[in-house]
Amino acid sequence: MKRVSHLKTVLESLQFFPIVALLGARQVGKTTLAKKLLGTTEGETHHFDLEDPIDIARLHDPMLALKPLKGLVVLDEIQRMPELFPILRVLADRDPIPARFLILGCASPNLARQSSESLAGRMIHHAMGGFQLNEVGDEHAQQLWSRGGFPRSFLAPDDALSLKWRKAFLRTFLEHDLPQLGFNHSPERMRRFWSMLAHYHGQTWNGAELARAFGVSETSVRRYLDVLGAVFMVRVLQPWHANLSKRQVRSPKIYIADTGLLHALLNIGDSYDLQGHPKVGASWEGFAIEEVLRVLGVDYPDAYFWSVHAGAELDLFVQPNGRKIGFEFKNTSSPKATRSMRSAVELLNLEALYVVHPGESSWEMAERIKAVPLLELSKNLKLE
Numbered sequence: 023m024k025r026v027s028h029l030k031t032v033l034e035s036l037q038f039f040p041i042v043a044l045l046g047a048r049q050v051g052k053t054t055l056a057k058k059l060l061g062t063t064e065g066e067t068h069h070f071d072l073e074d075p076i077d078i079a080r081l082h083d084p085m086l087a088l089k090p091l092k093g094l095v096v097l098d099e100i101q102r103m104p105e106l107f108p109i110l111r112v113l114a115d116r117d118p119i120p121a122r123f124l125i126l127g128c129a130s131p132n133l134a135r136q137s138s139e140s141l142a143g144r145m146i147h148h149a150m151g152g153f154q155l156n157e158v159g160d161e162h163a164q165q166l167w168s169r170g171g172f173p174r175s176f177l178a179p180d181d182a183l184s185l186k187w188r189k190a191f192l193r194t195f196l197e198h199d200l201p202q203l204g205f206n207h208s209p210e211r212m213r214r215f216w217s218m219l220a221h222y223h224g225q226t227w228n229g230a231e232l233a234r235a236f237g238v239s240e241t242s243v244r245r246y247l248d249v250l251g252a253v254f255m256v257r258v259l260q261p262w263h264a265n266l267s268k269r270q271v272r273s274p275k276i277y278i279a280d281t282g283l284l285h286a287l288l289n290i291g292d293s294y295d296l297q298g299h300p301k302v303g304a305s306w307e308g309f310a311i312e313e314v315l316r317v318l319g320v321d322y323p324d325a326y327f328w329s330v331h332a333g334a335e336l337d338l339f340v341q342p343n344g345r346k347i348g349f350e351f352k353n354t355s356s357p358k359a360t361r362s363m364r365s366a367v368e369l370l371n372l373e374a375l376y377v378v379h380p381g382e383s384s385w386e387m388a389e390r391i392k393a394v395p396l397l398e399l400s401k402n403l404k405l406e
Contacts, residue, residue, distance in 0.1 A: 023157050023173065025055050028150055032059060032124065036094070039146045040114035041123045043100075043137065046150035047254040047279070048199055049191065051173050052126045055150065056096045059124070066093030072102040084109045092120045100127040101203060107140040114144040128203060129252045151254075152176070152280055154316050160397045167309045168293045170282015181292040188286035192216070195255075205249050211236075215246045219256065219276060220287035224304030226273045226329075227258075247276070255279055257308070262326035262339045264370055271329040277308040284308070307351040310378050310396055311338055314349055317399045318342050334365035336375075348375040355381030359388040367391060376402070 028044075032055070035042045044052050053071075060067045068091050070077045081087050084106055088095065100106065110123060137145060152171020155163055169175045169184045172191070178184035196209040196216075218235065222228070227247070229240040236243060250256040257277040263270055278284035284305055290296050296305065315325055320340050328348075329335035338349035348366055350357075357377045367375050367390050377393045384402060385393050394402045 023051075023153060024058075025051060025150075025157065027156070028055055028148070029059060031148055035146050035148060036122050036124065039122075039144065040119050041110055041125065041141060041145035043145055043147045044124060044126050044150055045129055045147055045254075047152075047172075048128055048195065049172050049174065050150055050152045052150055053098055054173075056098065056124060056126055060094065060096060063094050066091070067096075068093070069096045070098065072097065072099040078103075081106075085112075088113060088121075093122075095121050095123045097123060097125045098127075100125040101129075107137060111140045111144065114141070128199075129254065149254075149321065151312070152282075155313055155397070156316075156400070163397060164293055167281055167306065168285065168290075168296055170280040170285070172280060172282060175282045184282070185286060185291055188282055192283065192286060200249070200253070203253060205253075207246065207249065212246065212249070215243070216250065216255075217287050219247070219250070220278055220284055221301070222276050223278050223284055223301060224307050225276065226271060227276050228273070255283070257311075259311075259325060259327050259338075262328040262336075262370075264328070268330040268332055268334075268369075271331065271335075275327050277311070279308075279312075281305055281309045303353045306353040306380065307337060310351045311349075313396060313399060314338060314378065314403070315340075317403050328366065328370065330369075334362045334369065336366040336370070339370065346370060346372050348372045350375065350377045352377055352379050355379055355383075357387070357393055359391050363391055364388065 032042055032044060044056070046052055060069060070081060072078060081103065088109065097106065113121065153166060153173060153176050154171065155166060158166050158176065166176060169178070169181070170188070172188070175184045175188050178187055196212050200207065200212065215236065218232065229243050232243045233240045247256065247258070251258050255278070257279045259275040259277065261271050261274060263272070278287065285296060288299065288301060290299055296302055318340060320342060324340065326339045327335070327337055328339050336348045337351050340347050348370065350363060357379050363375055363377070366372065372390060375391045377387060377391065378396055378399070379393060381395050384395060384398060387393050
């Protein structure tokens with residue numbers, strides 16, 4: 023997979039910013055993308071893998087090692103050496119700039135804190151997820167939904183091997199990767215929490231209920247959630263609060279970020295098992311939300327859901343270019359306009375509400391409400 027859109031974004035960012043941070047979960051293809059970039063870049067290129075003892079030794083004196091370099095410099099697994107951030111600030115302030123830096127990493131407390139403190143105005147972040155529909159092709163949409171976007175999971179020879187890879191990934195991530203990132207929580211407890219969270223996929227956060235199930239405080243379970251969110255494994259969709267007289271829901275909605283991992287946590291083996299599972303609708307909703315945000319170019323901090331206690335709700339609310347757009351996700355090829363949809367249009371003064379479904383046709387359902395197939399998103403959501 024060429025990951026063309028990610029390559030284009032990183033290249034454009036490197037033209038303007040001295041430092042570009044390519045962030046995402048482990049195993050989504052950040053290193054592969056960086057090597058592709060190194061192979062096509064003219065001029066000098068340099069690559070440091072901060073999990074390789076040889077490269078770590080080369081950076082024993084970071085300023086001495088990095089200051090003479092020119093061209094493109096890639097620092098992979100940057101969270102392993104947070105002490106590099108102050109040095110990168112000095113190197114980024116040179117005029118003219120002899121080298122630009124592409125840093126790769128999973129989020130971690132050190133990475134977030136050091137980059138914000140040391141590199142403000144000098145660095146831009148680009149989040150990279152797993153494979154997307156525009157990369158794998160519409161004919162593989164069902165496989166992408168079932169297996170998720172992690173390259174090795176999606177490209178596995180069969181469903182059984184894909185599931186085996188995902189379960190091994192979960193185990194390794196909890197036992198080895200999280201501790202290396204500075205999260206010192208019990209792997210077994212985090213596994214139980216992650217599995218329980220999978221059953222809340224697509225629902226509003228209920229910290230009190232989860233705290234009772236674990237026998238810990240609400241603060242503790244919220245900390246577990248923050249850990250999984252910080253490493254791109256969980257998506258936390260915040261509620262939108264409009265200036266209304268109605269009581270609005272103020273707890274966030276929770277999604278397992280990758281549907282393949284969601285299905286592994288729920289012991290769903292393949293597409294056939296998925297269609298008969300109680301979470302099939304919520305799973306499809308999370309899958310479709312990721313695709314909508316990709317098409318719109320909207321990041322999660324700028325995406326919301328909306329709900330009032332009286333019953334009206336909206337699965338996704340965004341404001342691209344200041345325009346109020348809503349989305350509902352229905353896992354049926356013949357969705358119907360509902361009172362809740364009409365209420366959302368009126369109360370939020372939406373320009374349009376799109377009802378995204380897995381069918382093949384688009385049609386006007388009601389005033390400002392339109393049904394749109396998931397595979398036709400890019401044709402229908404031209405919001406320029």
